[in-house]
Amino acid sequence: MSKLLPVRGTHDIIGEDFRLQNYVIKSALTVAETFGYEPIETPIFESTDVYQRTLGETSDIVNKEMYTFKDKGGDSLTLRPEGTAGIARAVISGGLQDNTPLKWYYSGPMFRHERPQKGRLRQFHQFGAELIGVADPAADVEVISMATEFLRNLGLLSEVKLQLNTLGDFQSRKTYRESLINYFSDFKDNLSEESQVRLTRNPLRILDSKDSNDKEIVSGAPSFHNFLTPEADSFFKNMCSGLDNLGIEYLSNPYLVRGLDYYCHTTFEFISDKLGAQGTLLAGGRYDGLIPMMGGQSIPGVGWAAGIERICMLTQMPTEEPRAICVIGLGEPGEKEAAKIALRLRRSKFKVDLIYKGGLKRGLRRANKIGAVAAILLGENELTNNNVTVRNLDNGSQTEVSLSELDSHLAVYESAKLVAE
RNA sequence: GUGGCUGUAGCUCAGUUGGUUAGAGCGCCUGAUUGUGGUUCAGGAGGCCGUGGGUUCAAAUCCCAUCAGCCACCCCA
CATH class of the missing domain: 3.40.50.800 (Anticodon-binding domain)
Structure with missing residues (x-):
């Protein structure tokens, strides 16, 4: 019984496990290169406000999951909990706003102070891709197509389902949000405790509640479809037809809600039912508001991130190691x-x-x-x-x-x- | 942050209604083979029973606390 253990939620990755992880990452970056994307590596920590302002005041990541510390100069720094905010910061820092479109991929460790469970660690690895500067739904299609090819090359396409939704533009979301609050307020006492909190914080969240009673109430809730502005509606339709054009199969899930505030329009997740409660292998969406929110010009973006450990749980190495x-x-x-x-x-x-x-x-x-x-x-x-x-x-x-x-x-x-x- | 389950040898696990020196398989070491592995045989090392307290004549076993692991909630990749 050793007393010297790795920090909770972290682990050592040794031998075959490490090879598998490298294999998954390598196949991801090979696909990204075939799409003409460039590698980028941003620092593992950033000023705290890079995440605080952008991920959303109501998000759990900001509220309780960030590894934040003061350095010797007294600055508040945070170990990155996700990749997109740092990349948006890099766009602004590097004055790259006039060089769009930027097509980037990255990989590396991320840190979130959560309770560990299957498929969830405090230090984990992501591979991600971002396409910055293209407002057209063709960008969403390309990024989803890349994710599909990545999973196809690993032999996982039959293991996962692509779920798709739109959060609309700012205007659509605002009116929908109001009508949701209106609707759910009538059932307030019947909602689960958690959903009652969501009602004030983030009513969209109630839509994907796992509580069976909540689900019944949700089934009668107003549909986002009726609140989409004509622009948002046609954006989503164009994107769907772009996916159809490439033969990409998807399931429309009107209850798919992303956790981070910066998302708008397209959101998607590749989900497996073989990983227990944490079945999302890869997820992403559009974040047109992110860069302006950080003080940059109004540049749209769309991208995704894949959980390397989760993907490894489903992946077989195709070749055997040579014998020595x-x-x-x-x-x-x-x-x-x-x-x-x-x-x-x-x-x-x-x-x-x-x-x-x-x-x-x-x-x-x-x-x-x-x-x-x-x-x-x-x-x-x-x-x-x-x-x-x-x-x-x-x-x-x-x-x-x-x-x-x-x-x-x-x-x-x-x-x-x-x-x- | 909340809940359930679990902590016994390096690993996987037994351990009876509390009862004397705590067991197995695998692995490890030595020898049968002074220059021949994988099979076989003989032997050996290795445990503060997660940690701290309590109950008892007596605790791996019962109680409390604490730490850790797993799974789930929340949330997310």
Whole structure:
């Protein structure tokens, strides 16, 4: 029982788990590159107000989930809880507002002080894409198309459903909000405790309540559809027909509400039912108000973020790791020679595990344990003859070959080579 | 922040209505093999029973607190 544990909600990612995570991230950025997007990395912490002002005073992220601290200069800083706000800040900081459209992708850790559960950590990883400066629904379509290709390449498209909604423009949302408050106020005493709080804070939230009684009340609530301005309505219709044009399947869910204040018009989530309560793998939407809210010019944007850990839970690695060749030297002269041979094989892209000390038995045991294909043995006998012994660990056969013939002899172990990138 | 379940060896877990030296499997180490792994056999190490308090002649077992893990609510990727 070790007393030294990782901080709550964080964990170490080791070996195969880490490879899988790298694989998922790599396939995401490959897709993003094929869409012509550029990589960007913003700092892991920002001034607190970057998040405070933009994510919404009523959002849980701002209210209770931010890792905020004062640095030695007394400035209030916050570990980033999401990626979009930092990127909007970068647009303004870099004076990039005249360079639109900006097409960016990013990946890295995010931090939220939440109670951990399945699919939810305090430090987790996201990959995201943003398309900034295009007001046309074609931008929404492109970004959703990229997300679809990403999930398709991982073999997850059949595992998820794309849900879609519109939050309309500012005007639509304002009138709808008022009518919701009106409607729900009549049922106030029947609503769940949580929804009563939502009624004053964020009435749209009541729409996706999980409470069964709430759901019944919600079913009679006014539909957002009737409150959309003609502009917002046609924006949504255009976007849907853009998705149809690309053969992207989706489900319209009028109760899909995003948590962050900066969203407008399109919102979407790719949801799996195999991950317990936290089934959203990837989610995003349009945030036309964000950059002006931060004091920049009025530039629209649309994007999404994917939860790497959640996606990893559903993803299989398509290829197996190459099996190593173990190089075992006996005695000091043998070890020196072994180090040289290991380097030589590594330069030929073999995956090589060099064994230190401990004799032949221990060396072979280690070779077996790591699942090596072969072992190369170097003792006194081999050294005096300028040879090495190559032992096949699957069938136990071994032959002594001269150093000059080693490469051709190892040709049968091609599978131990790492594939060039 | 709220609730439910769970904390016993490195790992997965047994442990009877409270009763003497707390067990198994896997893993680890040593030997059978002084230069041959994976199989087999023989032996060995490893536990403040999450932590602190309480009840009792006696606590891994009952009670309280606390910490941690998991799952759910909330919320979100």
